[in-house]
Amino acid sequence: MKIALIGAGNVATCLGPRLKEAGHEITAVYSRTVESARILADRLGATYTTDLKAVPASDAAIVMLKDDALKELAPAIAGSLNSALLLHTAGSVPMDIWREASAKKYGVLYPMQTFSKESRIDWSQVPLFIEGSSAQILNDIRQLALTISPDVTPLSSEGRRKLHLAAVFTCNFSNHMYAIAEQLLKTEGVPFRVMLPLVRETARKVESIKPQDAQTGPAVRGDRKVIDEHLALLKDNPEFAELYRLISIDINKELK
16 A cells, blocks of 8 residues: 555654555655654655645555644644545544544554554554444455554444553553652662563563462552551652552552
8 A cells, every 4th residue: 555654753653664564655754843754754765744735645644643633633634635544543532533524534543552763563463453434444444454463453432442541551550660660779779670570570470360360569468567668668759658558459458
């Protein structure tokens, strides 16, 4: 397919090369900033632009923008690329944003993964969740998605919202815990890398047993002595102490 990329951020930087590797032609990269569009377009052998009206006619346009920008630009994208299959990659934005923008052919291609421009993504391990404006469009999106990953599942906008919520707990909140751990370790001059074997083993366990069954630590044991000691250590970080207390109670309701 001839595919235009609308956006040049983390998702586009990871997905663009995969599309090219799969044999698709990237016709153009659009971004509000010239430099980010140029860098990705040069990598993909495409043109770049900061003007939606300058994006060439394409079979599909994959829109990879922040939610607010997607909502703002959807009507202009639909107006400029009205013959293309319009897809967005947002977890929490409903498919009907395209209908409201008067798009003709549209849907969603949601890769359930965390992306950064420096990442090397194994796309064979990335689940893709798709939605289409008709049965035929959904099939077209499935065929496109299967060139990216073998793991493709149709899912409604409501289901995708809940999936995105689960992903926030799984990824974003877990990473915030890493950031807190790094801050606590830093006061003792200990590098965060000492936690990496623990991170890996925690992730490995839930590949074979349920997360609830994998839970360890003072909260699940109901060890109030250790919990109180930890809370005392956090006296200078009351926000961390409150977070520790609430999570401990959620793990073991008897701690209330």
